[in-house]
Amino acid sequence: MTFISNRKVCIFCENNEIVIDYKEYKYLRKFLTETGKIIPGHVTGVCAKHQRRLTNAVKRARNIALLPYAVDPRNA
Amino acid sequence: MNYYETLYIVHSALEAGRLKDIVLTVEESLKENGGQVVTTEVWGKKKLGYYIDKQKYGTYILIQFKSDGTKNNNFNLQMEHNPSILAYMTVKIEEDGIREQTEDLDSQIAGKEAKASRSATIAEDVKSDDAEESKDEPVAEDVKSDDAEESKDEPVAEDVKSDDAEESKDEPATEEKVEG
Numbered sequence: 605m606t607f608i609s610n611r612k613v614c615i616f617c618e619n620n621e622i623v624i625d626y627k628e629y630k631y632l633r634k635f636l637t638e639t640g641k642i643i644p645g646h647v648t649g650v651c652a653k654h655q656r657r658l659t660n661a662v663k664r665a666r667n668i669a670l671l672p673y674a675v676d677p678r679n680a
Numbered sequence: 681m682n683y684y685e686t687l688y689i690v691h692s693a694l695e696a697g698r699l700k701d702i703v704l705t706v707e708e709s710l711k712e713n714g715g716q717v718v719t720t721e722v723w724g725k726k727k728l729g730y731y732i733d734k735q736k737y738g739t740y741i742l743i744q745f746k747s748d749g750t751k752n753n754n755f756n757l758q759m760e761h762n763p764s765i766l767a768y769m770t771v772k773i774e775e776d777g778i779r780e781q782t783e784d785l786d787s788q789i790a791g792k793e794a795k796a797s798r799s800a801t802i803a804e805d806v807k808s809d810d811a812e813e814s815k816d817e818p819v820a821e822d823v824k825s826d827d828a829e830e831s832k833d834e835p836v837a838e839d840v841k842s843d844d845a846e847e848s849k850d851e852p853a854t855e856e857k858v859e860g
Binding site: 670 | 687689726728729730732738742767768769771777
């Protein structure tokens with residue numbers, strides 16, 4: 605579920621309707637690697653402001669077990 | 681007054697009646713701590729991101745409430761001491777984040793249970809279908825034998841052609857008769 609592109613415009617700045625929320629954990633998976641790490645903003649094209657919100661949302665989702673903290677690469 | 685929401689995971693072994701009891705106890709403890717329930721949403725049984733108390737699955741329930749926030753610590757403590765609740769998380773939300781409750785609690789729980797049982801039956805059906813498919817193989821052979829029979833029928837078609845040929849042979853005779 606990696607999201608790697610060379611886009612220069614932040615996807616959240618482009619589309620205001622997308623809400624960064626820990627409850628939308630399926631959408632957040634786009635910004636994680638297969639092993640569950642958060643992909644850096646410079647890779648996904650997300651701006652600093654939204655990357656901060658994204659990180660908080662992912663960490664909340666991990667806390668309540670909606671997302672894993674880490675996935676064994678052999679099982680990914 | 682602020683808005684808060686608590687997402688908690690109930691042990692997946694609890695069935696409809698007991699699940700409702702848990703939800704009602706949580707709501708009661710929330711009211712005792714000065715909260716005012718706005719929305720309760722049952723997400724249903726989900727696979728957890730990691731094992732909690734050796735459990736792989738859990739039933740997620742979201743409860744949104746209005747409170748001044750002074751007694752949220754007490755509420756969280758009560759959640760902590762509830763053995764049926766695997767995990768919980770209370771966060772502050774904006775008023776925009778409040779969701780409208782479309783269904784009442786009973787129908788939500790019943791709906792999720794029905795969905796879970798349906799998916800379970802579908803999974804069973806798929807398994808039984810696989811088993812039937814293995815049984816169906818002789819049928820496939822029957823089809824092949826039908827094909828073989830059809831191939832046997834082909835000579836009949838040839839017979840028809842030969843009949844046509846005979847008819848064509850007969851035609852000149854009739855012409856001769858007309859001439860005669």
